[in-house]
Amino acid sequence: MVFFFSVTTPFGIAFGIALSSVYKENSPSSLITVGLLNVSSAGLLIYMALVDLLSADFMGPKLQGSIKLQIKAYIVVLLGAGGMSLMAKWA
Incomplete structure (x- = not known):
């Protein structure tokens, strides 16, 4: 886990730099990808807020x-x- 945690950020930076030359901001595939990532992030945030944080207080x-x-x-x-x-x- 320590190795995975320490490699994630540099790998993400290298991956972003590699994709920056071919990334088109307004293409349908990139808009769908960004939308799906935003939806999954929002879903995780809602889950954490409702299930993990509020349930402990309400119970x-x-x-x-x-x-x-x-x-x-x-x-x-x-x-x-x-x-x-x-x-x-x-x-």
Whole structure:
């Protein structure tokens, strides 16, 4: 794992330099590739946020013991997601 971690960045840089001469920014294949990579990154981020981070908070004994606190937590999560969506419109 140490070897893989230490080789990943230099390999990615070399790969990017090699592809920079043949890469066409507006070609359909490059747009599809970039779109697929963005979608997979966003999916991983959503999974990490919902399953790994929020589930630990929402399944805790303090939140499970109070319906009022659960409702407030859900409202705050939805407001946060809405705020991030609104900011993404201008990003």
